[in-house]
Amino acid sequence: MTAYIVRRLFATLPVMAVVAIFVFFLIRFAPGDPAAIIAGEDATAEAIAQVRAKLGLDRPVFEQFAIWTLQLLQGDFGISIFSNLPVTRLIAQRLEPTVALTLSTLFVAVALAIPIGVVAAWKARKFVDRAVMAFAVLGFAMPVFVLAYILIYFFAVQWQLLPVQGYRPISEGFWPFVGCLVLPSVALGVTYMALIARITRASMLEVLAQDYIRTANSKGLATDRVLLLHALKNAAVPIVTVIGIGIALLISGVVITETVFNIPGLGRLTVDAVLKRDYPVVQGLILVFAGAKVLVNLIIDISYAFLDPRIRY
């Protein structure tokens, strides 16, 4: 297992290198010029050219790439063109909100979706099952931002139970931290809840038709033991796969939720940086996202071995 993990970690290096090359050149080939944005509305072409020269953006693109690669090898992601702050500081500032939102969303989604999916499979083709499937369709169909505004309107504006927006770090207290995450987690979690519930149901239905489940039932085992210990554990591999994909998607894909609830996370930082053509920030973020996805995939692969003893690396 250790050799496998080490091999996989080394295998990430060429992946990261390819990502780095692609992101560097793609963003430079895209139209737009940070110098023009910095120089402002009333700047002349000469003023823009001066800013461009000062930022080193007038150098040949391969020279810029060489400089960036050398910095990267020293663990330096560069300096934001706009804020003049290190990219690592900008990413570090935004990491906690994104991780907190991702984990709280997963918590909401997994904590509700797996029991719902198990019950739906157990009561297949009955009312509960149909209700769960109807909820799953609704969950998929409802855009996050629509649900977000509905939640804000009722829970924040009308009843004033929770804040409309913002993020409070856990260092400012547990309840303020939780209070800011409730609405975004629910808004974002519903889609994932629907997805995980459907996968759980499908996977459980397949397992519940197996002979060993029939044996367990005929031995007189309690239904909850059959469902949770015998069926769910064997149905877990596809569920964990979907949860893993969900984590990867959430880390980089929570832009809308972060925007509507004004959470200063990595998603918003990415969009802002792309729109402003803040090249070093975009490059740093894509590398972080790529690294996170590789890591999550690795953790999922390793978890298979624990969930299914037949899998060996």
Added chain:
Amino acid sequence: MFKRIVATALASSLAVTLPFAVQAQEKVLKAVMHADVRVIDPIWTTQTIANIHGMLVYDTLFGNDAKMVPQPQMVGKYEISPDKLTYTFTLRDGLKFGDGSPVTTKDVIASLKRWGAKDGVGMRLFSYITALEAVDDKTFRMVLKEPYGMVLESLGKTNSSVAVIMREQEANTDPQTQVKDSIGSGPFNFAKEQWVPGSKAVYVKNPHYVPRPGNEPASSFAGTKFAGVDRVELVWISDSQTAMSALINGEIDFFEAPSIDFLPMLEKARGVKLMKTGDLDSTVGMIRLNHLHPPFNNPKARQAMYHLINQEDFLRAIVGDPNYYKVCHGILTCGSPLANDGGSAMLKDYNPKKALQLLKEAGYNGEPITVLQATDHNTITPATQVLVQAMREAGINVDAQSMDWGTVVTRRAKKDPPAQGGWHIFVTTTGGVGSANPVLHTWIGAACDKGLFGWPCDAKIEELRNAYAFAQTDADKKKIATELQTRAIEQVVYIPFGQWTVPLAYRADRIEGIVPNTGLAVLWNIKKK
């Protein structure tokens, strides 16, 4: 069960709001501005938000009041020689920077030189300066080669790249490089360590700030300024609906640029008030034509475009509510002291058929007209769509190229022919304060290659702008402004399509003392109730 849920929810709500109550003792002003603070050097960039940041942190020698008249701010007294060639300024007593160091003429001279090397208005002023020298730590002298009449107005300007006074060590930074620290002698200190670009910028009361004595009433950048709260947080909420909800919910106190769609809701919200800030603070819409390439290198073709513009169509698409927009058939901001009717008749003849006929007479044969169509701007996008529709309905072959605003900004700098990556038309906006003054209004300029995108080229316009700067009386200024506008409309430096003002919204039950903004939103003098 239901009671338990409600009780739990209330308990959670209390827990969430309790820290806000504790923080309230500190008197915090939470404001959402039109953009986020990403750059802390108001000289390095012309971005309005960088200047709003600058005006919290830095002070200026003069400040233009709401009528655009310069009033002393850091300057205690000043003298102008009878020949109007020598200005002697003396700083007020006791001025200090946020780090406690005294403000001296070394800081002032270095700051002015940096500003004069970067800002268009500053460059114009410095082109007349022959000497800028310290007499002592508090007094300095500015000597001109000609009696330039815009010295004080330039030093007190309230739109982009304000002439802020920095410490000498920052002011010596190359103007093409952003300063690393933002330490000024204004009412607040910038808390850089708490800055999260794209999310929040924090300012704390500057204990060393010395306001103008005498409690002079605040008027735009003039009058007595003071820090009315202990801390200002510029919170960036990019989603306008969320910002509106946050204001209604009391999570923020001040919302600089609410979406016009939400104004009816804000008008009804308890505790919320809207404040209209006047014509000078309006946004002016303009269509810029490329004077370098056919057909718009011909004045007749440019003038033809006037007949396509019905300002109401544009303003309804952008703003909708007539309470917040104004048709303006002029180049100088309507409602400003220099607004006039010079040349305005040409802007009032809406006649699409005539437009096509004049274009044909100017040599247009149905070639595609390249319009840079921004897709992500709340006002420029709908305005461009209206323009494209009007052109197509008139029978003009339009090549509308969709792109984000960042790409428009890059593309418009290209002088190549439209078929080779250049352009014919783009739509943009500018501020009412700058557009109210012939010298500050850079889009009215016609300095050919040295001018702004579109590159109008007309010696007479430049001559009139210069003459304005030397005019000695208000009557002379008005006369020159009228001549200038007539000529600018004749040459079609740009096509105006009206002006609009978005009111700011604030919690009247929580804050008071808002100074109506003129060019830049100012957050000094606001007190918590």
